Structure formats: C-alpha cells, structure tokens
Amino acid sequence: MKKVTVFCGSSPGNDPLLMESAYQLGQQLADRRIDLIYGGAKVGLMGAVADGALSNGGRVVGVLPDFLRTKEIAHEGLTELIQVESMHQRKLKMHELSDGVIALPGGYGTLEEYFEMLTWGQLGLHKKPMGLLNINGFYNGLLMLADTMVSSGLLRPENRKMMLVAETIDSLLEQMLTYEPPLVGKWMTPQKV
Structure with missing residues (x-):
C-alpha cells in the first residue's frame, strides 16, 4: 500500500x-512512506x-474541483494539486491514484465518497482496503446500521467485513x-424456509 x-x-x-487525529494520521502515513x-x-x-x-516530509496530492478552488480553500503547500471539473471526477481521480481508503469523521460528503468506493469494491471493481477511523466512537451508529443490514438479509456478512474499523x-x-x-458476489438469493 x-x-x-x-x-x-x-x-x-x-x-x-478529531483535528489531532487527522494530523497524526497524516504524520503516520508520511512515516510509513505512504x-x-x-x-x-x-x-x-x-x-x-x-x-x-x-510536516513529516510526506507526499501529498490534493484533488480539487474548479468550483471549490474559487472559494479559496485550496491548500497551497501540497506536493501536487490536481484540478478537476466536478465532484464525480474528483472521486474517480482519487480512486485511480490510491491503493486504499480511510474515512475520518465527516459529514454527508465524507459518507458519500466512502460508500461509493465501498460499493465499487462490493461489486468487484476494485480490491482496495476500506478503513474507518472510529475516533471517539464517531462511527458506532453507522456500524450498528450496517449490522442491521446484515440481520435484515440486505447485506452479506462477507461484504460487511469490507468495512475495516479501528479506534x-x-x-x-x-x-x-x-x-x-x-x-463472494454482492447479490443474495432468498433464503428457503
């Protein structure tokens, strides 16, 4: 990786x-030459x-849609900043460039990005590890929902295990x-009683 x-x-x-953990994750990735x-x-x-x-001499590549650059939020100190036209292109480019994915806490955008890539893995479009850094139990509710999906017969247990989780x-x-x-594939068949 x-x-x-x-x-x-x-x-x-x-x-x-949250901010401390995000900073430390960046440091540790750089320490591991990731x-x-x-x-x-x-x-x-x-x-x-x-x-x-x-801060630890790591290589950092940002992928930013043009419309966000105009809002002056672009990080100017990156190793490389790739500009794309849309959020969809951003996600695809980030997927193309990476060997794995980690989601830290975030809002709708974070969940949407993580779950789209997780779904791509479920469909066999990639085999990348998909991690959740569960800082202070941030993702506990989401993990309960995923378990409910399994118990309801809507998600295979094997696919639930694709969500790698640690504190x-x-x-x-x-x-x-x-x-x-x-x-195993994504699709499930009805259980015979």
Missing part, C-alpha cells in the same frame, strides 16, 4: 481530538491531515495492510 485516499470533513468539528491522496483543501480535518503528512491509526493501518477482499 503506497498511496491512501483519505476522506474527511472540511470542518474541524467540535471535538479537538502518499496521501485527499480533497485538496486547507480547511478542517482535510487541512489537518495534509499538514500532518507535510487507533496503527490498528487500522495493520488491518488494511493484511486485507483480503471477499470471494
């Missing part, structure tokens, strides 16, 4: 641990993860480095 895409909030949140691919902004958790990687960066990176994608 040489390049990791990180999805996260463009806001800092109200828990200081390039950071992210949304290209200087604000919020996005800016913190980039700053953490850059610490080291643990999450180790899970990602040893990840084996599921061998």
Whole structure:
C-alpha cells in the first residue's frame, strides 16, 4: 500500500481530538512512506491531515474541483494539486491514484465518497482496503446500521467485513495492510424456509 485516499470533513468539528487525529494520521502515513491522496483543501480535518503528512516530509496530492478552488480553500503547500471539473471526477481521480481508503469523521460528503468506493469494491471493481477511523466512537451508529443490514438479509456478512474499523491509526493501518477482499458476489438469493 503506497498511496491512501483519505476522506474527511472540511470542518474541524467540535471535538479537538478529531483535528489531532487527522494530523497524526497524516504524520503516520508520511512515516510509513505512504502518499496521501485527499480533497485538496486547507480547511478542517482535510487541512489537518495534509499538514500532518507535510510536516513529516510526506507526499501529498490534493484533488480539487474548479468550483471549490474559487472559494479559496485550496491548500497551497501540497506536493501536487490536481484540478478537476466536478465532484464525480474528483472521486474517480482519487480512486485511480490510491491503493486504499480511510474515512475520518465527516459529514454527508465524507459518507458519500466512502460508500461509493465501498460499493465499487462490493461489486468487484476494485480490491482496495476500506478503513474507518472510529475516533471517539464517531462511527458506532453507522456500524450498528450496517449490522442491521446484515440481520435484515440486505447485506452479506462477507461484504460487511469490507468495512475495516479501528479506534487507533496503527490498528487500522495493520488491518488494511493484511486485507483480503471477499470471494463472494454482492447479490443474495432468498433464503428457503
């Protein structure tokens, strides 16, 4: 795993641990010589993860749609800033550049980006590890929902396991480095009673 895409909030949140953890993730990726691919902004958790990687000499590639650059949120200190036309192109470019994905806490955009790539993996379009850094239990409700999907017969247990989850960066990176994608397809058949 040489390049990791990180999805996260463009806001800092109200828990200081979120910003600290984002910064530390950037630092640890740089320590492991893993390039950071992210949304290209200087604000919020996005800016913190980039700053953490850059502080340790890491390579940081931002992917930013043109309309966001005009809002003056682009990080000017990146190794490379790739400009694209749309949010869809941004996600595709981040996918093309990475070997794995980590979602830090965030809002709608973070979830949408993470789940689209997770779905691509479920459909067999890639075999990348998909991690959730569950800082202070941020993703606990989401994990309960995923378990409900399994118990309701709408998600295979094997596909549920594609969501790699840890509360610490080291643990999450180790899970990602040893990840084996599921061998079953997405589609389920009705259970015979």
